Amino acid sequence: MxxxxxxxxxxxxxxRLDPIVRSLLDTDFYKLLMLQMIRHRHPDVDxxxxxxxxxxxxxxxDVIDEGELRAQLDHARSVRFTKKExxxxxxxxxxxxxxxxxxxxxxxxxxFRLPDYELRKADxxxxxxxxxxxxxTTMWEIPALAIINELKxxxxxxxxxxxxxxxxxxxxxxRLWEKVERLRQLPDLVISDFGTRRRHGFLxxxxxxxxxxxxxxxxxxxxxxxxxxxxxxxxxxxxxxHELPMVAAALAEDDAALAKAPYQVLEExxxxxxxxxxxxxxxxxxxxxxxxxxxxxxxxxTGFRPDSAPPIAGGEEIIRWWQxxxxxxxxxxxxxxxxxxxxxxxEAYRHFHGRVRMSFGWGTNLTNDFRGCDPDxxxxxxxxxxxxxxxxxxxRPAVKLSDNPAKATGDPAEIERxxxxxxxxxxxxxxxxx
Amino acid sequence: MxxxxxxxxxxxxxxRLDPIVRSLLDTDFYKLLMLQMIRHRHPDVDxxxxxxxxxxxxxxxDVIDEGELRAQLDHARSVRFTKKExxxxxxxxxxxxxxxxxxxxxxxxxxFRLPDYELRKADxxxxxxxxxxxxxTTMWEIPALAIINELKxxxxxxxxxxxxxxxxxxxxxxRLWEKVERLRQLPDLVISDFGTRRRHGFLxxxxxxxxxxxxxxxxxxxxxxxxxxxxxxxxxxxxxxHELPMVAAALAEDDAALAKAPYQVLEExxxxxxxxxxxxxxxxxxxxxxxxxxxxxxxxxTGFRPDSAPPIAGGEEIIRWWQxxxxxxxxxxxxxxxxxxxxxxxEAYRHFHGRVRMSFGWGTNLTNDFRGCDPDxxxxxxxxxxxxxxxxxxxRPAVKLSDNPAKATGDPAEIERxxxxxxxxxxxxxxxxx
Numbered sequence: 056m057x058x059x060x061x062x063x064x065x066x067x068x069x070x071r072l073d074p075i076v077r078s079l080l081d082t083d084f085y086k087l088l089m090l091q092m093i094r095h096r097h098p099d100v101d102x103x104x105x106x107x108x109x110x111x112x113x114x115x116x117d118v119i120d121e122g123e124l125r126a127q128l129d130h131a132r133s134v135r136f137t138k139k140e141x142x143x144x145x146x147x148x149x150x151x152x153x154x155x156x157x158x159x160x161x162x163x164x165x166x167f168r169l170p171d172y173e174l175r176k177a178d179x180x181x182x183x184x185x186x187x188x189x190x191x192t193t194m195w196e197i198p199a200l201a202i203i204n205e206l207k208x209x210x211x212x213x214x215x216x217x218x219x220x221x222x223x224x225x226x227x228x229x230r231l232w233e234k235v236e237r238l239r240q241l242p243d244l245v246i247s248d249f250g251t252r253r254r255h256g257f258l259x260x261x262x263x264x265x266x267x268x269x270x271x272x273x274x275x276x277x278x279x280x281x282x283x284x285x286x287x288x289x290x291x292x293x294x295x296x297h298e299l300p301m302v303a304a305a306l307a308e309d310d311a312a313l314a315k316a317p318y319q320v321l322e323e324x325x326x327x328x329x330x331x332x333x334x335x336x337x338x339x340x341x342x343x344x345x346x347x348x349x350x351x352x353x354x355x356x357t358g359f360r361p362d363s364a365p366p367i368a369g370g371e372e373i374i375r376w377w378q379x380x381x382x383x384x385x386x387x388x389x390x391x392x393x394x395x396x397x398x399x400x401x402e403a404y405r406h407f408h409g410r411v412r413m414s415f416g417w418g419t420n421l422t423n424d425f426r427g428c429d430p431d432x433x434x435x436x437x438x439x440x441x442x443x444x445x446x447x448x449x450x451r452p453a454v455k456l457s458d459n460p461a462k463a464t465g466d467p468a469e470i471e472r473x474x475x476x477x478x479x480x481x482x483x484x485x486x487x488x489x
Numbered sequence: 490m491x492x493x494x495x496x497x498x499x500x501x502x503x504x505r506l507d508p509i510v511r512s513l514l515d516t517d518f519y520k521l522l523m524l525q526m527i528r529h530r531h532p533d534v535d536x537x538x539x540x541x542x543x544x545x546x547x548x549x550x551d552v553i554d555e556g557e558l559r560a561q562l563d564h565a566r567s568v569r570f571t572k573k574e575x576x577x578x579x580x581x582x583x584x585x586x587x588x589x590x591x592x593x594x595x596x597x598x599x600x601f602r603l604p605d606y607e608l609r610k611a612d613x614x615x616x617x618x619x620x621x622x623x624x625x626t627t628m629w630e631i632p633a634l635a636i637i638n639e640l641k642x643x644x645x646x647x648x649x650x651x652x653x654x655x656x657x658x659x660x661x662x663x664r665l666w667e668k669v670e671r672l673r674q675l676p677d678l679v680i681s682d683f684g685t686r687r688r689h690g691f692l693x694x695x696x697x698x699x700x701x702x703x704x705x706x707x708x709x710x711x712x713x714x715x716x717x718x719x720x721x722x723x724x725x726x727x728x729x730x731h732e733l734p735m736v737a738a739a740l741a742e743d744d745a746a747l748a749k750a751p752y753q754v755l756e757e758x759x760x761x762x763x764x765x766x767x768x769x770x771x772x773x774x775x776x777x778x779x780x781x782x783x784x785x786x787x788x789x790x791t792g793f794r795p796d797s798a799p800p801i802a803g804g805e806e807i808i809r810w811w812q813x814x815x816x817x818x819x820x821x822x823x824x825x826x827x828x829x830x831x832x833x834x835x836e837a838y839r840h841f842h843g844r845v846r847m848s849f850g851w852g853t854n855l856t857n858d859f860r861g862c863d864p865d866x867x868x869x870x871x872x873x874x875x876x877x878x879x880x881x882x883x884x885r886p887a888v889k890l891s892d893n894p895a896k897a898t899g900d901p902a903e904i905e906r907x908x909x910x911x912x913x914x915x916x917x918x919x920x921x922x923x
Binding site (some may be wrong): 058060063215218219221224225226228229232236265266269270310430 | 492494497650652654655656658659660662663670699700703704732864
């Protein structure tokens, strides 16, 4: 006789909201590291973060219901750090270092809540802005992206029957495991999950993280998602992001200060952190000029995370720079995390193996690869290139150039000024898939 | 907060036995059709059914625990037809015919239980025999096979973790759906599930049947499994099996009677059934002699189920015979059910399309295709060629020749006699995969 748990069934059919963000730790670890620095060094800076959908062919405002979006954003604003979470942040070691987060920072987090948002529809897209103190708006980046991406997934699956969903997830699981079996062939692989922002959904990311833990063992070093790291006793992975040089650049008083801004934030960073956290993003305003003008002490850092150049070309460029600085690349680390998938991971691994230490941050193509998995067809589950970037600081426009003009953000006139100051010549645009 | 249903969890961790056979309807429909005839025409015949594992490389007695096997067989013996099941058998239409099963047969089934069994180990295999009235031993064929196959599956999965099992079933689901999507390309396909005896497990067969119903719609005409047909409101599919001519042949008093035996059972069959149930198995003692000596009225039957010749050669042989008898093959039916899988179904469909009506009975490769699905490797889930055949009738040895010597069963001396009587010349052995 079939037994139905009536309470579970009733609950499943009646809940008001299935929350996407249930914890403020459900964010990327680097946000917390940066937040501690922002609060320490720039507590009075205002920063606006804005949603940017680079995949303009997907009209998000037609796909996602505004009421549902507001309900999820409002729910995220109601979430607080729990006592257990703060105790864990205070007591855990990160990158081998105890007390990474100071007691006053932990105490400050206890009262933290996500600030208000501005949402409106325009041209089939959502305009979503977070205005206010940088110490607060910065924390919206990951939950905002996770909410929109999961609402998009839910919308694409809304009309699917029980059986179609079964096939859909079976295919996605089988596909990820094929990738895991290929990654197992790379004995010295070092890889982590960077897929929070672009995930299909929270439960699916959790499954993916468990899959990598099960399938790759020690080669899977952890996850950028702090909540999953805590729950699964994994390492929390991450360092810093483009928002640091972007805000520093926006606040620069003149072109001379602008040219120094990218190094100034690294100076602040190394005063607060050390060791494996000394990873620099070289590409905010173009890697060539960044390396050409970099101070010598940057060659002592652990490594770089080239984030918009093609992995092999970008890696070779950095290796040449280390060699020019008299450093042995075999003691240095390259972190590849820009749209990586199984083929590009294998290619970069084989290309650089033995020449440099490597680590891969696997994002969208880990936690949101459902392309072709829907038995009812369609591409509603394909990932899109959605970002949430700082767009102004203290009212001054923020700009990112990157090594790929397709990933540049900011006011066109300001972009031209940055290109001139940083001496960025002809860059070749490459399609941004994810 | 995670909610655990304590009652369910406690039950799941404590059950004494997870029964494999929970209903006497969990059998092939043809067993009930044959049983009605056996009871009507041969109520006093004794028949022994015996397990035969043609895949001798798999030592079943090393794989399956004897205590577990006895517990499952004993449990099957405790099962009775329920009132609901008998009402459904009496009230349902089969192949468009109401009251297929007579009231006295239904009343007799109410008291039916599976008879005793003899089980012992020898040379790493199980010797499993069912002795007694044919009216009872015949009903062991399907549950005995289903029990052993499912115990073998369970043994292969015993050491697997929660995650490996997740991947295993995800892969199997994704694979079956790939097959479904290929079958959808065949617009006039007629296919049914014949996979009860060789299934990976009951729940998996049920999933496969639901998959075909969902994916193929009307092209999926039903299942041989009576319980699944009842539960899913599908047609129960099946006609008759080799045991009828085998028992008739075993009881033949001399060579002349032996030569007539295969036609005698068809004569009995047509007195009891008609229409789509008039399907003959041509290969019990070799198709060529069966067709050469067949009575003219057999050409009026609906069709044939060639069961051991290669599908295309076997089908062409029968089409030629129909043409020689002046019949239009386009009005006749061929049922292919011997080890079919997606490639051979497509091939036969394309070869015969428009020339003859076709139906496919998809068995082992539908309900037990886990080859390569186990993330921990190994081939413990590969299907084996396990049958439960009548081996004697009233103490006289029973024999099957088939069109493939690798599928012949019986005493070698008797096989030689049958080959002489039925004029079977050189047959080419083909590997029996499933």
